[in-house]
Amino acid sequence: MSPDDYCAEKVKASASSFTAGFRLLDAPRRQALNALYAFCREVDDVVDECHEPAVASAKLDWWRTEIESLDGGQPSHPVTLALAQARKRFDLPVEQLAEIIDGMRMDLELERYPDFARLQLYCHRVAGVVGLLSAEIFGYRDRQTLKYAHALGIAFQLTNIIRDVGEDARRGRIYLPQDELARYGVAERDILAARHTPEFKALMTFQAKRAREHYARAFALLPALDRRAQRPGLVMAAIYQTLLDEIERDGFLVLDRRTFLPPARKAWLALKTWLAA
Template sequence: MAVSNLVVDESAPDAATVTSGSSFYLAMRILPAAQRDAMFQIYAFCRAVDDIADSDAPRAERSAALERWRVDIDACYDGQPRPALTALTREIRTFDLRREDFHAMIDGMAMDAAADICAPDEATLDLYCDRVASAAGRLSVRVFGMSEDAGHELSHHLGRALQLTNILRDIDEDAAINRCYLPYELLAREGIAATNPIAIADDPSLPRVCATLAERALAHFAKADAIMDAAPRKAVRAPRIMSGVYRVLLERTLERGFDLPRTSVAKPRLRLLWIVARYALF
């Protein structure tokens, strides 16, 4: 994806290759072939719109590229996809994927493309999490074969748990691109001025804000676990792995702490492989 003259790629990407660098790749690999292929297509879409939102192209170009994706998704549902989206259209039909969930993902990326997010209020942060994370979950649980109500609830809680983990892990990386997703209300409670992301990231009171957000993430993980405990085991093997991987990342982030200087959080590969083996084999 070019960063200075965004054009939606008309060629069909290799969805498996696009997905291979994802934290979710191992969870997808353990699925039966039909489900695995569908998840690769969903992830390739999510990656494409995320790349647009995170590019350094002019905002108008990013917004236009995202709107092109909205038109492309509608074309899939109208039975007239561009060639690169023929496979995605097939998965939409096979698993009855919902148009509004694809649109919600685009809406979330449009929030990043429109302006640098800094200290959103609680409602805006929750909406953002729903769009960029839980919407992908709502697409995924239909592939996994979960019941409607349980799948929707799992998407709500696990999506928010994963996105809050990302926010806590990536404070410095986000600040470097002039973003801060920590909510205004929590910052104000600790006397942190929501002026700019770098100042927020450097504030000595930041760990108290992060501790509160981490508690929320853990609560969402716990609710997701309860939903998966009550679901058929086969339907939740992949989300179990996704949850396990991100819970490890949250644990590592909390072990690192939020005082300066902060180091990057690495994925503990051997532990992640154990998580995959646990849910894939037993």
């Protein structure tokens, strides 16, 4: 199996909403985005699937060495071999790829976030940076597009946090800021026990409002000059915003279930957004 095929299989297996716009890209950009997404999945899986923190830390160290090998070394993993080709085509900064690993390492060190400022750093590393790298692959002429891409990445991560509250709690992690739980009168024990209280719904309504503000900020930053090149991100945004709408319509019942959009609906949103952009 070639490195590109390995990454494509990794993307296909994820069935993520994030990948819906990939198939609308030309082959070099699709392969580069597959490599970036496969890398994110590999390092995220280290944290989620390795139950010994010391072992997970060692594996992240190994991935950092692999990423550093993109600068004149010899990468060995199929994902980093694919990233080497992507970097050659699109000049992807190694330091930004390494910063994603820094974000994953935060999951080994923190299970709670005292406030949004601390959470924002995590979102920057695991999602904002991915937005920046994606923008490089899609292409742009106005550097303000990078500000748009970063803000959109944060919006995606905030949506993921809302969707995955229950799943994350079962792994022992709560990404909702602790000071906001206190402000809305939400007890950690209710989240861990999957109790949907009126206080929890109010807290999640606030989280959704913040996510929508980040989407609005991102769209306001996107220069018209680069709108067509950045269509894949707009496709992802249409799907993620629809997912957020569905979660809110269901009353934020995210503690004991996970909301999905059917593949046909995602495909329709992708095509509609692509043609309109």
